[in-house]
Amino acid sequence: MTGGEEGFCMIEAKQLKRQHLVLIVDDFEINRDILGMILEERYEILYAENGVDAMAKIGAYRDRLSIILLDLIMPEMDGYEVLSRVRSDELLRRIPVIVLTAEKDAELRALQMGAADFITKPFDVHEVILARVDRIIELSEGRQLISAAEYDKLTTLYDRNFFFEYANGIFRDHPDWRMDAIVINIEKFHSVNALHGYEFGDKVLKALGEEIRVFLRQTEGIASRSEADHFDIYCRQQDDYSVLISRLQTKMNETFPKASIRLRMGVKQWVEGAEPILQFDQARAACNMVRGEFFAHLMVYDEEMRKREMLEQRLQNDLRAAVDNRDLVVFYQPKYNIQLDPPRLSSAEALIRWNHPELGMISPGVFIPLFEGNGQISILDNYVWAEAAGQIAAWRDKFGVTLPVSVNLSRVDVYDPALEDTLQGLIESNGLEPRDLKLEVTESAYTDNGDKMIEVMDRLRGRGFQIEMDDFGSGYSSLNMLSSLPIDVLKMDMRFVRNIEHSEKDFRLVKMVLDIARCLNVPVIAEGVETHSQMSMLRKEKCDLVQGYYFSRPLPPEEFEQFIRREIEVFGGIEG
Amino acid sequence: MTIRELYDRMGGSYEHACKVMKMDKLIDRYVRRFKDSQVGEKLAAAGKTMDGTALFEAAHSMKGVCLNLGLDELGRRAEEITEEFRLGRERRMTDEEVREKLAGIDALYRHTVEEIDRYASGG
Numbered sequence: 001m002t003g004g005e006e007g008f009c010m011i012e013a014k015q016l017k018r019q020h021l022v023l024i025v026d027d028f029e030i031n032r033d034i035l036g037m038i039l040e041e042r043y044e045i046l047y048a049e050n051g052v053d054a055m056a057k058i059g060a061y062r063d064r065l066s067i068i069l070l071d072l073i074m075p076e077m078d079g080y081e082v083l084s085r086v087r088s089d090e091l092l093r094r095i096p097v098i099v100l101t102a103e104k105d106a107e108l109r110a111l112q113m114g115a116a117d118f119i120t121k122p123f124d125v126h127e128v129i130l131a132r133v134d135r136i137i138e139l140s141e142g143r144q145l146i147s148a149a150e151y152d153k154l155t156t157l158y159d160r161n162f163f164f165e166y167a168n169g170i171f172r173d174h175p176d177w178r179m180d181a182i183v184i185n186i187e188k189f190h191s192v193n194a195l196h197g198y199e200f201g202d203k204v205l206k207a208l209g210e211e212i213r214v215f216l217r218q219t220e221g222i223a224s225r226s227e228a229d230h231f232d233i234y235c236r237q238q239d240d241y242s243v244l245i246s247r248l249q250t251k252m253n254e255t256f257p258k259a260s261i262r263l264r265m266g267v268k269q270w271v272e273g274a275e276p277i278l279q280f281d282q283a284r285a286a287c288n289m290v291r292g293e294f295f296a297h298l299m300v301y302d303e304e305m306r307k308r309e310m311l312e313q314r315l316q317n318d319l320r321a322a323v324d325n326r327d328l329v330v331f332y333q334p335k336y337n338i339q340l341d342p343p344r345l346s347s348a349e350a351l352i353r354w355n356h357p358e359l360g361m362i363s364p365g366v367f368i369p370l371f372e373g374n375g376q377i378s379i380l381d382n383y384v385w386a387e388a389a390g391q392i393a394a395w396r397d398k399f400g401v402t403l404p405v406s407v408n409l410s411r412v413d414v415y416d417p418a419l420e421d422t423l424q425g426l427i428e429s430n431g432l433e434p435r436d437l438k439l440e441v442t443e444s445a446y447t448d449n450g451d452k453m454i455e456v457m458d459r460l461r462g463r464g465f466q467i468e469m470d471d472f473g474s475g476y477s478s479l480n481m482l483s484s485l486p487i488d489v490l491k492m493d494m495r496f497v498r499n500i501e502h503s504e505k506d507f508r509l510v511k512m513v514l515d516i517a518r519c520l521n522v523p524v525i526a527e528g529v530e531t532h533s534q535m536s537m538l539r540k541e542k543c544d545l546v547q548g549y550y551f552s553r554p555l556p557p558e559e560f561e562q563f564i565r566r567e568i569e570v571f572g573g574i575e576g
Numbered sequence: 577m578t579i580r581e582l583y584d585r586m587g588g589s590y591e592h593a594c595k596v597m598k599m600d601k602l603i604d605r606y607v608r609r610f611k612d613s614q615v616g617e618k619l620a621a622a623g624k625t626m627d628g629t630a631l632f633e634a635a636h637s638m639k640g641v642c643l644n645l646g647l648d649e650l651g652r653r654a655e656e657i658t659e660e661f662r663l664g665r666e667r668r669m670t671d672e673e674v675r676e677k678l679a680g681i682d683a684l685y686r687h688t689v690e691e692i693d694r695y696a697s698g699g
Contacts, residue, residue, distance in 0.1 A: 124595035
C-alpha cells in the first residue's frame with residue numbers, strides 16, 4: 001500500500017532537496033550562455049563575467065552554491081586567483097571548482113591548486129560535461145555529509161560516535177599509551193540557557209570547546225561534545241587535573257564575567273585493558289558526583305566510587321524484589337507535643353528501612369537519594385503509604401485509638417496522575433480520615449517545581465489531607481512565597497536544632513523560624529531533638545512538637561506500640 | 577543563405593557547431609552574437625601594443641569563443657598566437673611575423689563578421 005492510499009503522501013528526500021546552484025564564470029557571454037544552455041535543465045545557474053564578479057557572487061551565495069565552473073583567463077581577476085581564494089577560505093573551500101580550459105598545462109596547474117576537475121573547450125560532448133558536474137557535486141556532498149557527521153557543528157570538536165571510534169582505535173593500536181578519560185560539563189547549564197538565552201549558551205559551549213582545543217595542542221588527545229554541555233576528552237595522562245579544570249574555569253570566568261558558569265570534571269585514569277567506553281562511563285559517574293558540591297569541581301574515579309556504583313546498581317536491580325518479598329520495612333518515630341506537661345504522643349513519622357537478604361540493613365541515606373535521582377522513589381513512596389495506612393488501621397483496631405502517621409511525598413509523585421486517587425483509595429480501604437495520613441513534602445520540592453506542587457497540594461488539602469513542609473530552612477523559600485504555600489505544618493530542619501545548646505546564633509535562628517511559623521499561623525515540629533536541654537529550650541520558645549532520639553529512634557511497629565500503650569495507660573487515649 | 581552555407585562561407589565547421597549547440601536554432605542564436613563578443617577588436621588592440629600578456633589573453637579568448645561556435649580556422653589561428661605568448665614559453669616568431677599573423681586573423685575575422693551580417697540580414 002502506498003502512502004497516498006493511507007491519506008497522506010510521503011515526501012521523498014529528493015523532493016526536499018533544493019535544485020543545485022551552479023556558478024558559471026567566463027568573461028565571454030557566448031561561452032557562459034552555451035554552458036548554461038547545457039546545464040540549465042538540471043541546475044539553477046548563476047553567471048559571473050570575471051573574477052571580481054565571481055568572488056562577489058560566491059560570497060553572496062556561499063551557503064547555496066554547489067559548484068563553480070571557472071574560466072581561467074579573464075580580465076580583472078583571473079581564474080587562478082579565484083581558485084586560490086576559494087581554496088584558502090574556511091567557509092568557501094567546501095565548494096568544488098571545475099576549471100574550463102583547453103590547455104593541458106592549465107589543467108595540471110589548476111588541479112594542483114585544488115580544482116576538482118576540468119572541462120575542455122569546446123563544450124562539444126554535453127553528456128561528459130553533465131556527468132562531470134554531477135559526479136563532482138555528488139562527491140562533494142558525500143564528503144560534506146561525512147564531515148558534518150564527524151564534527152560537532154558548534155564547537156568543531158568530534159561528534160560522539162566518531163570520537164569513540166577514534167578513541168577505540170587509539171586503545172586498540174596503542175594499548176600502552178596511558179590515556180585518561182575526562183568528562184566535563186556545566187553545572188545547571190539549562191539555567192544558563194534560561195537566564196541568558198540559547199545564543200549565549202551556545203557562546204559558552206563554543207568558548208569551552210576552544211579552550212579544550214588549546215589544551216589539546218599541548219598534549220596528545222582527542223575531544224568531543226557528546227551532547228548539550230557534555231564534553232569528553234581522551235588524552236595522555238596528566239599529573240594534576242586540577243590544573244586543567246582551573247584553567248578552563250578561569251577561561252569561563254574571564255570570558256563571561258557576568259554569568260556564573262561553573263564547570264565540573266570527572267576523570268577516570270588509565271588502567272591496563274580498560275576500554276574507552278568503560279573509562280568514560282566511570283569518568284561520567286565521577287563527574288556526576290561533583291553535582292551540588294560547592295567547593296569541589298573535580299572528582300577522580302577511584303575504587304571507593306566503583307564499589308558505590310556497584311552497590312547502587314545492585315540496589316536498583318533489587319528494588320522490585322524487595323517490594324515483592326517485603327524486605328522493605330517501615331519504622332515509626334514518635335512526634336511529641338511538648339507544650340503539654342508531660343509531653344504527649346501526637347503522631348508518628350513513617351520511615352523506610354531496607355533489610356536486604358544478602359547485604360543486610362541498608363541505610364536510607366544510601367538508597368533514598370539514589371531512587372530520588374532515578375525516579376524509582378515513587379515505588380518506595382507508594383509502598384510506605386500503603387504500609388502506613390494499613391498500620392494506622394491495625395493500631396486503631398488493636399488499641400481503639402487513631403495515631404496519625406506522616407509519610408513522605410516526593411517531587412516525582414506530583415506528576416503521577418493517579419496520586420490523589422491512590423491516597424484516597426488507601427484512606428477509604430482502611431476506614432481512615434485523610435487527616436490521619438499526613439503528607440510531608442520537602443521545602444526544596446516547592447522551590448524547584450513550585451506551580452505544579454502548589455496545584456497538587458491545593459487539591460489534596462481540598463480532600464482533607466494535611467501537608468507538612470519537611471526540612472524547612474534547608475531550601476530557599478522566600479518569606480513572600482512561604483505565605484502563599486498550601487501547608488499546615490512546618491518541620492524545622494534538624495541542622496537548626498543540632499547546635500542550639502552551644503551556639504547562640506543557631507538558637508536565634510530557631511527562634512526566628514518559630515516566629516515565622518507563628519506569623520503563618522502554622523505549628524512547628526523540630527526534628528533531630530536528642531537531648532533534654534534541646535527539648536527544654538524548644539518548649540520554652542513555644543515550639544509545638546518535637547521528633548528525635550530524645551524520645552525515641554525510629555522503631556519497627558511492634559516496638560513502637562509501647563508508646564501507644566503508655567499513652568492509653570497514662571492518659572486514656574491519644575492527644576488531639 | 578542557410579546556416580550550413582554560412583559556415584562554409586566563413587571557413588567554419590558546421591559539424592563542430594552542431595556538437596556544441598545541437599540545434600540550428602541555437603547555432604543561429606549564438607553565431608549572430610559573435611560580433612558582440614568583440615574578440616577580434618580586442619586582439620587587434622592588443623596587437624597594436626604588442627604586449628605579450630594582452631596578446632595572450634585576447635588570443636586565448638578568441639580561441640575559446642571560436643571553438644565553441646565551430647569557427648575552426650579562426651580558432652586555430654588564435655591558438656597560434658596564444659601559444660606564442662604563453663607565459664614561460666620561448667618565442668618562436670618575430671614581432672613582424674606575429675603582426676602578419678594578426679593581420680591574417682583580422683582579415684578572417686572581418687570576413688566572418690561580414691558573412692554573419694549578410695546571413696542575419698537574410699542575404
